[in-house]
Amino acid sequence: MLQQTPVDRVLPVWQSWLERWPSAPALAQASQADALRAWGRLGYPRRAIRLHAAARAIVAEFAGQVPDTYEELRRLPGVGDYTAAAVLAFAFGQRSVVLDVNVRRVLRRAMDGIEHPTPATTAAERALAESLLPRRHDSAARWSAAVMELGALVCTSRSPKCGDCPIAQDCTWLNAGSPTGERPRQQAKFTGSDRQVRGLIMAALRDSPVAVQSIDYVWPDEAQRLRALVGLMSDGLIVETTKGWTLPQ
DNA sequence: CAGCCGTGGCG
DNA sequence: TCGCCAAGGCT
Numbered sequence: 001m002l003q004q005t006p007v008d009r010v011l012p013v014w015q016s017w018l019e020r021w022p023s024a025p026a027l028a029q030a031s032q033a034d035a036l037r038a039w040g041r042l043g044y045p046r047r048a049i050r051l052h053a054a055a056r057a058i059v060a061e062f063a064g065q066v067p068d069t070y071e072e073l074r075r076l077p078g079v080g081d082y083t084a085a086a087v088l089a090f091a092f093g094q095r096s097v098v099l100d101v102n103v104r105r106v107l108r109r110a111m112d113g114i115e116h117p118t119p120a121t122t123a124a125e126r127a128l129a130e131s132l133l134p135r136r137h138d139s140a141a142r143w144s145a146a147v148m149e150l151g152a153l154v155c156t157s158r159s160p161k162c163g164d165c166p167i168a169q170d171c172t173w174l175n176a177g178s179p180t181g182e183r184p185r186q187q188a189k190f191t192g193s194d195r196q197v198r199g200l201i202m203a204a205l206r207d208s209p210v211a212v213q214s215i216d217y218v219w220p221d222e223a224q225r226l227r228a229l230v231g232l233m234s235d236g237l238i239v240e241t242t243k244g245w246t247l248p249q
Numbered sequence: 250c251a252g253c254c255g256t257g258g259c260g
Numbered sequence: 261t262c263g264c265c266a267a268g269g270c271t
Contacts, residue, residue, distance in 0.1 A: 002267040009257070010267085043255030050269085080269045100267045120250080148267065157265065159260075187265070190255080199255050235254090253271090259264085 001051075003083070005042060007152070013042055025064045027055035033247035036237070037206050045202055049236055050078030068092045081121075089141040097129045098144040102151025107132070109155060113172035115181030116157070197228040201245070202237065211244040 001010045001017075017038055021027035027035070032052055039048035054076040058066055066087070067073055073084035081099070088096040104117040107128060117125070134140045154161045162174050173179070190196055197219045204210055204218050219225045229245070232238040239248045 004266055004268055006266050041256060078269070082268060195255060
């Protein structure tokens with residue numbers, strides 16, 4: 001849920017989700033449609049499908065127990081480098097290099113003196129993080145949590161609160177006068193995009209099925225609407241039934 | 250590797 | 261108002 005989504009927005013959904021499905025086997029028994037509805041408006045609904053699929057994989061391949069190795073975690077749908085590393089550190093207390101956008105930004109500024117990290121994680125960056133990570137396992141997980149928090153609350157992308165920063169004296173970027181760097185990546189416009197159309201379709205189907213001949217009220221442009229429907233279908237987020245378009249059961 | 254995938258709050 | 265950006269992952 002936290003992938004590309006602020007903690008404050010995730011928290012209420014996460015709580016009700018775990019109340020309803022407190023374990024992987026519990027989630028595995030739910031329908032995809034129920035998972036998608038419980039996901040609500042968190043965004044990127046493919047994550048809900050992947051989380052649900054991961055729960056079923058955990059049941060099928062790991063006897064219902066979340067695996068505790070990097071390789072096994074990475075086999076689960078929706079689990080990439082960051083998520084696998086985070087689960088190892090924060091759920092299992094292992095020493096793993098957790099490189100999310102917050103950690104990357106803090107290290108970039110403090111150590112390299114550059115405002116923004118590159119779009120993709122580099123080998124040098126990984127080596128640096130590894131060299132800074134405490135050797136003790138419990139200290140390592142605590143360090144990662146602390147740096148992530150520092151990046152999320154103080155060393156933010158826009159208007160960082162350097163006055164509140166505990167490592168301000170040692171920050172290369174701040175000591176260099178906080179030079180403006182290049183933007184990491186520009187995000188495509190959302191209004192009028194296929195993403196918006198997909199979101200509108202998903203929002204409608206979370207409430208109830210929509211008859212095939214009635215779906216055009218969601219978005220007038222037929223070509224774009226069709227593109228969104230085909231995409232959502234191929235992503236396994238919607239299906240066409242006798243009742244019309246619905247969430248997958 | 251670049252492009253794509255939601256949503257909402259904030260400056 | 262509107263662009264920026266958020267505990268990434270996948271193709």
